[in-house]
Amino acid sequence: MDDVRIYGDFHRISPEIYEQLKAVNPFEQVEYDGDVLRVDHEGHYLMIDDFIEAVRDLLPDNGYGHVEFIDQLEWTVTRYTIKPGRIDEKLVRVDNVVDAHQHNFGL
Numbered sequence: 001m002d003d004v005r006i007y008g009d010f011h012r013i014s015p016e017i018y019e020q021l022k023a024v025n026p027f028e029q030v031e032y033d034g035d036v037l038r039v040d041h042e043g044h045y046l047m048i049d050d051f052i053e054a055v056r057d058l059l060p061d062n063g064y065g066h067v068e069f070i071d072q073l074e075w076t077v078t079r080y081t082i083k084p085g086r087i088d089e090k091l092v093r094v095d096n097v098v099d100a101h102q103h104n105f106g107l
Contacts, residue, residue: 003073006041006048010055010065010082013037017058024050037065052080052087059084 006027013021018032026046027039048067055065059082067080075095081088 002042003045003071004041004043005070005072006039006046006067008039008052008065008067008080010037010059010063011035012060012063014060017060020058021051021054024054026051039067052082056082056085056087 008027012035013032015034018037021037025039026048027041029040031038048069052065052067059065061084063084065082067082069078069080070076071078075093077092077094079090079092081090
């Protein structure tokens with residue numbers, strides 16, 4: 001089993017911003033279309049703090065992004081919401097999500 005799965009998308013990324021992010025990008029799987037940068041990773045742990053901090057600092061006023069960091073060993077999902085100058089983080093234990101779903105839907 002892979003240790004982590006990480007999926008992210010960042011919007012309003014200009015070619016100039018993309019070039020600056022290359023220096024701190026830890027992801028091997030990258031898709032960039034001139035406005036949206038998508039990254040993903042499945043495998044060993046990656047340190048993504050420098051990358052998402054750089055995104056935060058470089059985003060234009062109308063830019064935004066999200067990263068889902070799924071830790072398959074700790075069984076947690078951390079959702080990072082990135083806006084210019086700000087990173088919000090929410091940690092959810094996967095067991096809690098399953099329990100809540102079972103409670104709400106009687107499964």
